[in-house]
Amino acid sequence: MFFHAAKAFGFLSAPSNALLLLGLAGVVASLLGYRAGFALTTAALVGFALAGLSPLGNLLLNPLEDRFPRAAGEPAPAGIVVLGGSFDTVVAGARKEVVLTDAAERMTEIAELARRWPEARIAFTGGSNAVLYDGATEAELAARMLESFGVPRERLTLESRSRNTVENARFTRELVTPKPGERWMLVTSAYHMPRAIGCFRKEGFDVEAWPVDYRTRGPEDAFRxxxxxxxxxxxxxxxxxxxxxxVTYWALGYVDGPLPRP
Structure with a gap:
């Protein structure tokens, strides 16, 4: 239930979708003779211009990306957790190929980390979050890709049930059962790291941030x-x-604050 509700809410929370619906409402209102139609359509067009051309996206993304710096490289970790989100499971399932998204760096970074820490376990967590179409699971695609990097299968722990970040944390902890004092790294997109860290903490799995997939250069992009x-x-x-x-995860109790601290 939460998964499907989150998908619907996620669609509406994307400004491009919300502005499109606002513009369509304005057109319909104008056709029906309502004076508010012009105002709604104008608001949608102005919103598209602001969201599409101004630095708004950078301003919102930068605090998330800079929240968690990379952890120190030593001592070597006992394991590395990699969150899904790097694969297009629908196209991959149809094409029988590994198909990457724009979050591919979550996976490509592992090639270096696996070489750097050859004794570390690698846990990949990600099922399929497709709603309308069946496809491959991210875990099976990750296994194929990691093995092509030369990572032995025995180093891998694959979690294929999760469909969101809460389940990533919960199911991964159940699988890897981290021991007290063990050091584990968490690899995900920098902007997603606060929510991911918050979920893992809530599940009692102490992980250290290894952010990748940066979308901004830093504060200097606030005016770009x-x-x-x-x-x-x-x-x-x-x-x-x-x-x-x-904010939703905080309201539901999945993280301890609206912006988890390092």
């Missing part, structure tokens, strides 16, 4: 506009949905 509406809208969608996800 976008050269195309599509690029700005995409950045704003990612940022707003992550903030909404954080």
């Amino acid at each position: 506009p976008f050269s195309s509406v599509s690029a700005g809208l995409r950045r704003t969608d990612v940022a707003v949905r992550e903030w909404v996800g954080l």
Whole structure:
């Protein structure tokens, strides 16, 4: 129930979708003779311009990306947890190929980390979050990709049931059963790290941040506009949905605060 509700809410929380619905409502209202139609349509167009061309997406994303710096490299960790989100499971299932998304760095970073810490266990967590179409699970795609990197299968722990960050933390902890005093790294996109760390803490799994997949250069991007509406809208969608996800998880008790601390 939560999964499907979250999907529907996630659709509406993306500014591009919300602005499109607002614009359509304005058009319908105008056709029906309501004076508010013009105002709704105008608001939608102005919103598209602000979200698509202004630095709004960078302003929202930067505090998330800078919240958790990378942990120190020593001592070597006992294990590395990698969150899903790097694979297009629907296309991969149809094409029988490994198909990566724009969060691919979550996986490509592992090639270096596996070489750097050859004794560390690698736990990948991710099932399939497809609603309308069946596809492969992220875990099976991750296994294929990691083995192609030369990582032996016996080093891998694969969790294929989770469909969201809460389940990532819960199911991974059940599988790896970390021992007291063990050091575990968590690899995910930098903007997603606060919510991920918060979920793992809530499950009693103490992990250290290893953020990847940065979308901004840092504070200097706070005043950098976008050269195309599509690029700005995409950045704003990612940022707003992550903030909404954080506040929602906090309200539901999945994390201890609206912006977990390092």
